[in-house]
Amino acid sequence: MDQRKIDGFTVSPIGLGCMGLSAFYGPPTEQAEAVKLLHEAIEMGVNHFDTAEMYGMGANEKLLGEAFADRRDKVRIATKFGPKFLFDENGKPTGTTVDGSPANMRRAVENSLTYLKTDVIDLYYLHRVDPNVPIEETVGAMGELVAEGKVRAIGLSEASADTIRRAHATHPIAAVQSEYSIFSRDIEAEVLPALIEIGATLVAYSPLGRGLLTGAMTRDNKPGGEGEYRQGAMQPRFADGAYENNLALVEEVKAVAAAHNAAPGQIALAWVLGRSDNIVTIPGTTKLANLKSNLGAASIRISPDQLSRLEGLADEVQGARYNESGMSAVNR
Secondary structure (H helix, E strand, O other), X not given: OOOEEEOOEXXXXXXXXXXXXXXXXXXXXXXXXXXXXXXXXXXXXXXXXXXXXXXXXXXXXXXXXXXXXXXXXXXXXXXXXXXXXXXXXXXXXXXXXXXXXXXXXXHHHHHHHHHOOOOXXXXXXXXXXXXXXXXXHHHHHHHHHHHOOOEEEEEEXXXXXXXXXXXXXXXXXXXXXXXXXXXXXXXXXXXHHHHHHHOOEEEEEOOOHHHHHHOOOEOOEOOOOOOEOOOOOOOHHHOOOHHHHHHHHHHHHXXXXXXXXXXXXXXXXXXXXXXXXXXXXXXXXXXXXXXXHHHHHHHOOOOXXXXXXXXXXXXXXXXXXXXXXXXXXXXX
């Protein structure tokens, strides 16, 4: 794969979002199987791996630390801090909050360095903007980590254009992570222009619409079960009615895929990468076959006529990308 840049280093344009190996998309993948997948990804040219403190409450970072202990020079690791789980008196999770304070950042980064078994994190994000801490304060503290050699570059996740500009004025912002796909294009109006303005990279997560754009889901094959986050209460696009509507929209993606003898998910990834040279993407998977398919998207070029067929799909999608609580934490 051709490489793209984040700050002063290069990454594969299609990386690997590792969250689903440990959390949110069903039971965690068995350790040996997950490590094997991560090793296979490196062999296939992937060098950009994304995790976060909250994915499995540290389990995902520990997984990457185990997998990359003897391969650290072959990978670029990105992780994040900010969100924290809340628990009741019985230790049961009741929700999340965001803590962007320098003190929480210091605690989190030391844990991440330990879990990842590394001396330096390539890209360190504020996972969600804390409305109670000025962004200048948080980013100023993150900049200290760069000066100390603990972090190579810093970024934000799901931040507004105004916040991005304020943050960049405090310390250079290398990347911003936001959801971006054929089905989710709200960042195009303000966030993407801001990134071009400051010279930052967009790291697009959920480029496959949390699986909807792969074409693998059907009316009778809806995500469910223990640990599955893709439920209507959390993900309105999977609610009854919305799910069926959104599946119907995928038929247009399938038609474009057929013209390329490609999988729908490959078209979805090629669409994202084709939007701008300052975009990379981090689709997640737990299966080797899906990983191979995803990487095949790097060579696909979608024609103008085909792009026009996909242009209006986002406007027809039913359901917000998060529930009300989740949406309150983005674009701020």
